[in-house]
Amino acid sequence: LFSTLSVQTYIYYEASVRDRLVTTCLVYGVYAMEVVQTAFVIYDAFAIFVYGFGDVDSLPAIHFHWLTIPIMSGLVSCASQLFYAYRIFILSK
Numbered sequence: 001l002f003s004t005l006s007v008q009t010y011i012y013y014e015a016s017v018r019d020r021l022v023t024t025c026l027v028y029g030v031y032a033m034e035v036v037q038t039a040f041v042i043y044d045a046f047a048i049f050v051y052g053f054g055d056v057d058s059l060p061a062i063h064f065h066w067l068t069i070p071i072m073s074g075l076v077s078c079a080s081q082l083f084y085a086y087r088i089f090i091l092s093k
Contacts, residue, residue, distance in 0.1 A: 002038050005031065026083055030076055037072045040064040 009031045016024060044063045052061070 002034065005034055023083075026079060030079060033072055033076050037068050037076075040068045040072075044068070 009027065012027055016027075041064075044065060047063055048061065
C-alpha cells in the first residue's frame, strides 16, 4: 500500500500545477506522516521479530505501537476526512 501511496503522490506532484497551497501542503503532510508511520512500524517489527527472535517475552512489548496505530492513524484520517468534508461543502454551494 505504501508504494501505491508513493505513486499517487508522485502523480499529484506532476499534475498539481494550479492547486492551492493548503491542498498541496495537506497532500505532502499526509505523505510525510505516512512515511514516518511506516518507518516506526518497520522498526517495531524488526525489534520484535529480529532482535527478539526466540524470546517469547519480546512479543507483547509496546515500542512505538502507541504512537503509530491510534495517534498517527487518527491524525491522517482526520485530516483526510476534513478535507473531503470541505470539498463536499464547496460543491454543495
